[in-house]
Amino acid sequence: MLDTAQTIFQEAIPTLEGWLGGPVDWKQIILIGLAPIFIGxxxxxxxxxxxxxxxxxxxxxxxxxxxxxGGIYQVFELIVHALFFMAAMHWVYDQRFFNVPVNIWTIVPLFILLEFCYYVFHRSSHRIRWFWCAHVVHHSGEHMNLSTAMRQSMLYSLTGYWLFFTPLMLLGVSPEITLAMYAVDLAYQYFVHTESVRKLPAWYEYIFVTPSHHRVHHGRNEQYIDKNYGGMLIIFDRIFGTFEAEEEKVEYGIVRQVHSNNILTLNLHEFIDMLRDIAKPGPIAQRLKHIWAPPEWEREPRKQPIEP
Structure with a gap:
């Protein structure tokens, strides 16, 4: 059955590319198709x-x-992928080492690998300021409900999120299949942005990301910051020591909260702050470190010369 679905999917690609006049970002196509379910x-x-x-x-x-x-994110992703990044992903795919079929035997290991790639991407989005500049938009909301999942940055593609998923393409999984699996992962994540579900059965909480886990992830409480990076699986957080259980009430938002509903402000404020930090006088290596250092990193004050 999975082989048949893959064949239908592969045959649909050139048809859709012909209709749309370019490469298809299946991640966005699938997420847009699920929009009525999300809103419902x-x-x-x-x-x-x-x-x-x-x-x-x-x-x-x-x-x-x-x-x-969410709407601006969808439009921007479709345009940027069509113009630039789908071609870049296909270039990476052309350098692949193997040809891995997607079937009943490989789909689970491939999805676990994709989830690991997502874990690395998500953790990097919190610990490397360049990627945080885009991801901060998602965390700037101070309320938790399903619409919070739609709170996305239009600049994810420009910061290079797709680079984290190139290991699958080098293994021989096409960009279309990779993005389709990623869409499934993201679709699942939509449903964990809620306070309507408190706790799920213990076995489920141990393996999968749940609303309780993800509420922690959105917390700015000291013990909750930079925890629970998993998308669909919580196992990598348990393995790498980034898991935190929900105990005290979660305070949502970011440490340096931006109180704005302006779309441009929300998308650009962290980029602007980063550029201002880079522009401050000092050694060039220290100035550029603001790009890859954690968001909270600050330069040590310059020592003043001691007067004789």
Whole structure:
């Protein structure tokens, strides 16, 4: 059955490319196709939380901002991928070492590998300022509901998120299949942005990312910062020591909170701050370190010469 699905998928690629006039970003195509489900479940979540008297996380301006950010992200991703990065991914795929078939025997190991690539990407997005400049948009929301998942940066492609998934392409998995699997991972993540589900069965909480785990990830409480990077699986956080269980109430947002609903401000403020830090006087190596150092890194004050 999986082989048949792969054949249909591969045959659909040239057809869609012909209609769209260029390479297809299957990640965005799949996510756009799922939009009615995403919006429908968000409305159900709002209704359930309202019935419980727990709808304080639903703030109109915040939700509208999330929807606007999600829409701009979708449009920008489609354009940039069509013009530049799908071609770059195909160049990487042309250098592949193997040809790995996607079938019932390989799909699970490949998906676990993709999840590991996502873990590395997500962790880097928190610990390397260049990538944080894009990812910070997602964390700048101070409320948690399903619309928060739509709070995305339009600049992910420009910062190079796709580079983290090139190991699959070098193994012989096409960019189209890689992006389709990534879409499944991202679609799952949509449903963990909620306070409507407290805890799931222990065995599930041990293996998979749950709303409880992801609430921790969005917390700016000291013990919650930079924890629980998994997309669909929490196992890599447990292996690499970045797991944190939800205990005290989560305070959402970022340490240096940006109180704005302006789409450009939300997308660009961290880039601007990084460039300002780079522009400050000092040794060039120290100035450039702001690009790859953690977001909180600061240069040591310059020592003043001692007067005789």
């Amino acid at each position: 479940t968000f409305l159900i979540e709002w209704w359930v939380m309202r019935r419980r008297g727990q709808a304080t996380q639903f703030v109109g301006k915040d939700i509208l901002t999330n929807l606007n950010l």
